[in-house]
């Protein structure tokens with residue numbers, strides 16, 4: 314057991330508790346749920362440390378349980394998400410202040426309309442007894458006043474809606490950009506742990522839903538304007554009907570409206586849950602459409618439809634509650650409206666009978682009651698929406714908070730390393746331990762020490778699941794090591810700004826992704842901050858054996874690529890190699906397998922790979938004997954450890970050696986001309 318004080322004081326922790334380490338641990342779901350349930354840090358750390366394998370040294374174990382935030386961070390209570398969003402909305406105060414003023418004027422003119430309308434009715438009641446000319450003149454006066462109120466109301470509505478909509482657009486756009494930027498700056502572990510579909514859902518659907526909901530509530534009978542109008546309508550109604558009307562407009566209507574609002578808010582929370590479940594449907598469908606070929610190959614159409622059916626059952630389950638609650642909201646809202654109508658007719662009738670209310674004032678009261686009805690119904694929707702909105706914002710901001718706040722520029726300028734140094738490409742792994750953040754209890758790498766001299770080629774071989782790709786992933790900085798150091802020319806790679814590091818390292822994957830755009834854009838993607846002119850792009854394509862086939866495409870380098878494009882796997886791979894080449898990296902990481910390609914493509918890709926390996930430090934996951942033979946050093950990786958290393962001949966001569974056994978194993982053996990390890 315390790316006490317809190319012990320790990321806080323431990324020098325190793327102090328040395329290694331970089332922002333990144335702290336972050337990786339901070340976002341552990343176990344930790345989060347424990348913190349959420351109020352379990353103290355020391356209990357959490359002790360129980361976690363107890364679950365780490367015995368093979369892991371104390372330093373790694375301690376790091377695994379190191380404090381995640383400074384005490385001051387932990388004690389800082391984040392603001393309520395809705396307040397945070399409103400704060401960001403109010404950054405648009407230049408738009409919002411005139412919008413709110415316009416809304417108030419719009420509402421005031423709307424509140425005046427029933428009075429003007431009442432006057433017209435009063436005029437009509439006595440119109441027959443008036444002189445026709447005087448009557449017409451008075452009618453014109455009433456009409457002009459009403460028309461003026463209508464015009465003001467319409468103009469104010471235009472100003473309010475257009476300005477407020479712009480403010481909402483800007484702030485939701487900012488939120489979307491911030492969330493996208495923050496999540497992208499994280500290492501892959503963050504995505505593994507949080508879930509790609511959850512991130513996608515937040516950036517696309519949740520923020521869109523926030524925007525749409527807010528936009529919808531700009532209409533006259535909702536949101537801010539409805540609140541103002543309900544307030545004034547109640548005051549005027551009470552003042553018209555006096556003590557007789559007070560129980561109705563001062564008590565009954567507010568109580569009924571509050572009840573309806575509470576049901577509306579519950580409905581909003583349930584609607585959010587339905588939307589969340591709907592997100593699951595979306596990611597299921599898009600994944601299956603992407604994997605269409607696999608589904609067809611396995612004749613799994615029916616199975617997949619059934620699987621979708623099961624997901625939809627889940628949606629329906631949540632939706633059932635929501636539909637019930639929706640029905641309740643609607644019916645309570647209707648009930649409130651009818652009760653208000655009935656009460657106003659009774660109160661109005663009684664007042665007319667007792668000669669305390671003129672027809673003019675009754676008509677005026679009618680206007681206010683209708684206003685009340687519309688606005689209260691609108692407000693119940695607003696409250697439903699606001700509950701949904703607050704849940705969406707909670708989800709968006711929780712993702713934003715957990716996403717690493719990595720301002721590389723600020724950090725590295727402070728370190729004085731923003732100037733791009735000329736790296737030689739010397740790579741060193743020193744006692745590297747690693748567990749995937751999504752599997753904190755399994756150490757995948759157990760003390761890796763590797764040294765790659767500039768220009769050397771080091772091949773990783775070994776059994777499946779041994780950790781070869783993980784080593785490559787750490788060097789390409791997809792994940793941060795749990796403990797130990799990886800350095801480039803003696804500098805810890807975690808302290809090199811991501812943009813600078815990305816220029817030094819290139820990864821050639823087995824199944825590279827191209828983005829929508831022209832072939833040229835895809836190649837030039839490797840060098841975004843400099844002018845990757847046509848010469849550079851063409852030169853890279855030539856070196857990658859891609860130029861010839863690109864020139865045969867209908868629009869050459871301007872041919873658009875999209876996922877359905879008629880470009881083979883080998884061609885895609887060569888475009889990706891060209892993309893890696895334009896940035897002239899010092900260190901190259903490659904997973905060599907080309908087994909999915911036909912012989913001709915494989916030869917072309919292999920040929921391109923061999924060419925680009927020249928004069929670069931290469932970490933290679935070797936699948937062919939030919940490349941293993943030409944490697945300066947071969948490392949045999951098993952269970953996260955380098956169990957054997959040396960030159961090709963040296964390893965082959967080892968009696969009972971792992972490498973020798975692998976080469977001799979017929980199923981794994983690959984000669985210079987054919988199949989992979």
Ligand SMILES: Nc1ncnc2c1ncn2[C@@H]1O[C@H](COP(=O)(O)OP(=O)(O)OP(=O)(O)O)[C@@H](O)[C@H]1O
Nearest residue numbers: 505749751752757776777778779780781782783784
């Ligand atoms: N994203 C991940 N999350 C959790 N565990 C992972 C992840 N990726 C790999 N692992 C686990 O890490 C271990 C090492 O995997 P790795 O992919 O590095 O092996 P490998 O040597 O490259 O195997 P192969 O030769 O089959 O590609 C395996 O046990 C694997 O299950």
Ligand SMILES: [Mg+2]
Nearest residue numbers: 781782783934
């Ligand atoms: Mg692998």
